[in-house]
Amino acid sequence: MEKNIAVIKGDGIGPEIVTEAMKVLDKVAEKFGHKFNYEQLLMGGCSIDANGVPLTDETIARCKASDAVLMGSIGGNTTTSPWYKLPANLRPEAGLLGLRKALGLFANLRPCVLYKQLSEACPLKKEIADKGFDMLIMRELTGGLYFGERKTEEVNGVMTAIDTLKYDENEIRRIAKKAFDVAMQRKKKVTSVDKANVLDSSRLWRKVVEEVAKEYPEVTLEHMLVDNSAMQLVKDPAQFDVMVTENMFGDILSDEASMITGSIGMLASASMNETSFGLYEPSGGSAPDIAGQNKANPIATILSAAMMLRYSFKMDKEADAVENAVNSVLENGFRTGDIMSEGMKLVSCSEMGDKIAEFV
């Protein structure tokens, strides 16, 4: 098969980790007889430097014309980078949010798996880590606080800022359906996370999720408050299968979930619309402190590329090959600095990419 992939390397460690994912994809193409054409596009800080804006119409149009988008990470150091002197709508993150919205990517799938080889890197107590876990966070990505009306103004001489958390029932229904659909392919349990003891948006969320649940009698649904969920994630992560939640809660909980897998450098993600089109990016940020040092962990990006093969290209065998290669490399003791532990072999970002490509 021939596929056109839009590639946004982005800022910070983005270019390094995406280069490794492309190395692995090229190996997949060679081994399975496919052809992947890459078109490199700018978004985020690098687009600000080149075009004065974090996202251009050209980048949106080229992404839409592609079969899938592979992305690294965007943004810089928020206290020192000149990008953060710009008005909020011209900063790197505005580019990513604008692209998610323009492509209609409302469903963000973040699988969090504790690899048994990495239980040493898991910061939880041994008896919890030894149980392992395998969950998927289904984060709503184009609504809620991220996209509600916001403003900062002076009210009676006092500076006041407002952000709005708004969801309509259709936005909740479509993400709930995605969650139940993936639960059907997994352990058939959905935990819907909200703050229904305080927020109206959460009360509507709960009601709509319950309606959707009726269409999936085989799936067990439970509701959990977001504060309790944060606690349960470190207390007993093995209880979760699919966790579905609104944009901001999902942003926060997925960072927490990534940490208990050993490192945020392990967490892949897929952002999908109603079809099989998607944008694939690691859940972590641009890590400007280690950018350009060939130290970053490319595994999350490589696993995101595997998700692209599986979800957008329907190449299950190929996706399995990538995931198995990651497993084998960990099994053989290769580690980047973030997941290093005693007795293992420390490798650079590009060596990790080489090793994974070799095992494909």
Ligand code: IPM
């Ligand atoms: C993420 C990131 C983004 C988000 C930032 C960079 C805007 O934290 O993908 O989780 O908050 O969605």
Ligand code: MG
């Ligand atoms: Mg985040």
